[in-house]
Amino acid sequence: MNFCLFIIDIQNGFITPNTNHVPQRVKSLLEQNIFEHVIFTRFINTPNSPYVKYLNWHDLTSQVEQNIVAEIEPFAQVIFDKTIYTACNEETLDFLKRNDIQKVFICGLDTDSCVLKTAIDFFENNIIPYVLEYYSASTGGDKFHQASLLVLSQMIGVNNIVTEPLDRQNLNKYLQLV
Structure with a gap:
């Protein structure tokens, strides 16, 4: 069974x-080179998006805002825009299907929106999601981060929330789980 790291919107x-602590933590994870497949996502806000129309949120519309953070950008070989x-x-x-990936380790920004929604959607598509708490955060602060982890523990399973920093030994523990 193959697995991958999904890095959500660290832009x-x-x-x-x-959230400024997340890029360095993710960089330290990437430097361990324990994932064969690493996928980055890049959020692009558009003028007609629901975020602009209904939330009056105009961030992530410029190229500078949309760029992957410089300290981890060199690791971004596979990027999916969304x-x-x-x-x-x-x-x-x-x-995921082409690469026979059935377990996805997810980290990034924001835990209370893109990380949460992605984890639940993978779960509903029969792909096992693990949310990496240590490598994720919310722009709204820790209360949003913790609230989303609580919701995720109910929706994808408490054992699918990884609370410790990840290394090869910890990763193997999760890979052995069904």
Whole structure:
């Protein structure tokens, strides 16, 4: 059974005082080279998006905001662009199927939106999601991050929330689970 790391939207426009610790943590994970497949997502907000129309949220519309954070950008060999919360779409599902990937380790920004929605959508597509708490955060702060982890523990299973930093030994523990 193959597995991959899904890095959700670690982009300049999502880096705030509540999230600025995430890129360095993710970089340390990537430097361990324990994932054969690493997929990055990049959120692109458009003028006619529901985020602009209904939430009056105009961030992530410029190229600078949309860029993957510089310290992890060199690791971004596979990038899927998206215009909605979820990264679980036909393109990513095809990639997972082609590579026989059945377990996905998810980290990134924001835990309370794109990470949460992606994890639930993978779960509903019969792909086992593990959310990496240590490598994720929410621009809204820790209360949103923790609330989303609580919801995810109910929706995808408490054992699918990884709370510790990941290394090869910890990863193997999750790979052996059904």
